[in-house]
Amino acid sequence: MILIDGKKIAAEIREELKKEVSQLKKKNNQAPGLTVILIGDLAPSQIYVRMKEKAANEVGLKSEIIKYPNDVEEKTVLDKIDELNKDSLVSGILVQLPLPKHIDKKKVIEKISPSKDVDGFHPINVGNLSSGYESTVPCTPLGCYLLIKKYEKNLNGKKAVVIGRSNLNGKPMMQLLLKENCTVTITHSKTKDLKAECLEADIIVAAVGIPELVKADWIKKDAIVIDVGINKTEKGIVGDVAFDEVSKIAKALTPVPGGVGPMTIACLLKNTVECFKRLQN
Ligand code: GUN
Numbered sequence: 643m644i645l646i647d648g649k650k651i652a653a654e655i656r657e658e659l660k661k662e663v664s665q666l667k668k669k670n671n672q673a674p675g676l677t678v679i680l681i682g683d684l685a686p687s688q689i690y691v692r693m694k695e696k697a698a699n700e701v702g703l704k705s706e707i708i709k710y711p712n713d714v715e716e717k718t719v720l721d722k723i724d725e726l727n728k729d730s731l732v733s734g735i736l737v738q739l740p741l742p743k744h745i746d747k748k749k750v751i752e753k754i755s756p757s758k759d760v761d762g763f764h765p766i767n768v769g770n771l772s773s774g775y776e777s778t779v780p781c782t783p784l785g786c787y788l789l790i791k792k793y794e795k796n797l798n799g800k801k802a803v804v805i806g807r808s809n810l811n812g813k814p815m816m817q818l819l820l821k822e823n824c825t826v827t828i829t830h831s832k833t834k835d836l837k838a839e840c841l842e843a844d845i846i847v848a849a850v851g852i853p854e855l856v857k858a859d860w861i862k863k864d865a866i867v868i869d870v871g872i873n874k875t876e877k878g879i880v881g882d883v884a885f886d887e888v889s890k891i892a893k894a895l896t897p898v899p900g901g902v903g904p905m906t907i908a909c910l911l912k913n914t915v916e917c918f919k920r921l922q923n
Contacts, residue, residue, distance in 0.1 A: 644894035646789050652904035656701050659911050663702040674733040674918030675704040677726055682712035687738045697907045716745045720753050727755040733918035734760035760913040771817050778913050783815040785905025786847055786868045793894050797822035803843035804828045811849035848882035858887035867892045870902050
């Protein structure tokens, strides 16, 4: 079994980006800038945002975190996004999700200029991805896609099963696999026989948030299995895939942690650099 080392592959991407950022800085007299807005005090969000800032700084991006308390008015956030949209030193804007209930996620996402939307959540980017046009692709599915491509260059006609239909992961993942000519099945909580669907798959992407849902007897021999899950359990953090048993069947599998997580951050940096380059042109 190949253990897909997301940590190592992400480090390689960051190393490449570091070189590219250094050249871009020389050429443009300006570093690509990533601004993250963090609302409230949710511990996981705080940890993720800190990790994003650290990684951004390491590759030479200019990074900034804007923090608001949980009860910040929606208008304050929308006005700030407006200001950042106009700021030529800001290439990428990310509003960390989830948001407090009184803030309308749709309004926030639509306020971000599509050209600075490093998350790829804006309807313009979502539409461009689904139409097969150039777009910013959400970081986690992009990271999964790069991991799959690392081990399987030709995805033509492969059967892929995506577990989970979120806007963050499942849906963009489906688009990326479809673009590679996979036959994609997108599954969810109402899917009748998930095990039977998985047993057909050459590629499984599990992004559903159920600890160790995918078992060894759900997996076709030689399948590539990508685990997006990060679930807190009594025995620590586990993915959506029962790692120990699935590792005995699958051809390649991502660990949790050290699989998809580091790729998400690397892809955020990559998206920021791409937004910068497009804004400069
Ligand atoms: N919260 C969890 N994952 C993400 C992500 O990819 N982007 C944003 N903005 N918030 C998140």
